[in-house]
Amino acid sequence: MKKTFGIIGAGNIGQTVARHLVKAGYQVVLSNSQGPDSLKDVIDSIGSGIAAGSAADAAAADIVLLALPWSQIATLTALTDWKGKTVIDATNHFVSFSPDFKLADIGDKASTEVVAEYVPGANIVKSFNTLYFKILGLDPQEGKGKRVMFISGNETTSKTEVAAVIVSLGFAVIDLGTLAHGSKLQQPGGAVATLNLVKY
Numbered sequence: 001m002k003k004t005f006g007i008i009g010a011g012n013i014g015q016t017v018a019r020h021l022v023k024a025g026y027q028v029v030l031s032n033s034q035g036p037d038s039l040k041d042v043i044d045s046i047g048s049g050i051a052a053g054s055a056a057d058a059a060a061a062d063i064v065l066l067a068l069p070w071s072q073i074a075t076l077t078a079l080t081d082w083k084g085k086t087v088i089d090a091t092n093h094f095v096s097f098s099p100d101f102k103l104a105d106i107g108d109k110a111s112t113e114v115v116a117e118y119v120p121g122a123n124i125v126k127s128f129n130t131l132y133f134k135i136l137g138l139d140p141q142e143g144k145g146k147r148v149m150f151i152s153g154n155e156t157t158s159k160t161e162v163a164a165v166i167v168s169l170g171f172a173v174i175d176l177g178t179l180a181h182g183s184k185l186q187q188p189g190g191a192v193a194t195l196n197l198v199k200y
């Protein structure tokens with residue numbers, strides 16, 4: 001049976017990934033901080049295979065995608081027992097947007113290493129964070145090539161699981177290694193941030 005997905009954050013990235021997942025036949029629970037009733041129009045626009053839930057409902061799914069603002073990551077800890085859960089971190093550590101695009105001061109850590117502290121014990125994989133949502137939302141098939149989604153993480157099993165899901169959505173996957181290495185390449189300022197790469 002296909003894994004279920006919970007998405008925490010129902011904005012640009014949450015909705016974009018939700019559309020890919022639903023198209024590929026996954027069951028998705030989409031959530032924000034304001035509760036399921038606030039998502040009725042969004043759910044209606046995405047169609048079948050998706051339901052609105054609380055953030056705790058989304059956190060109960062097999063695989064959880066984090067698509068909420070950086071300022072909100074501390075709210076994740078209380079949502080569930082994260083131990084052993086596969087979590088995909090699509091966040092970037094912006095504390096402000098246009099025109100200054102300021103990043104949080106996270107020292108030498110990769111941003112996903114910081115997020116990992118708020119989902120203790122989760123098997124966290126960085127992905128879906130490198131592309132502007134309007135590019136991420138395009139058909140991953142580009143001519144005879146496939147758009148690349150980068151992944152990084154410290155556990156092979158969860159990376160393999162997430163890679164298989166991403167391939168099932170129609171993307172190609174490039175594994176950039178551990179969080180300390182790969183996540184830094186993926187996050188703002190990193191070598192593959194905003195890189196719209198197509199694999200032929």
Ligand SMILES: NC(=O)c1ccc[n+]([C@@H]2O[C@H](COP(=O)([O-])OP(=O)(O)OC[C@H]3O[C@@H](n4cnc5c(N)ncnc54)[C@H](OP(=O)(O)O)[C@@H]3O)[C@@H](O)[C@H]2O)c1
Nearest residue numbers: 009010011012013032033034067068072091092129132133
């Ligand atoms: N936009 C992009 O192209 C892009 C690309 C790559 C990565 N990212 C990253 O992805 C994350 C989301 O970006 P976005 O552009 O999708 O932002 P967005 O459009 O502002 O959406 C954020 C969503 O998170 C929800 N939210 C806020 N606080 C929450 C909480 N405590 N619990 C659950 N949901 C909460 C918001 O709804 P409520 O406020 O109603 O709760 C909203 O649905 C950010 O970390 C961003 O840096 C964005």
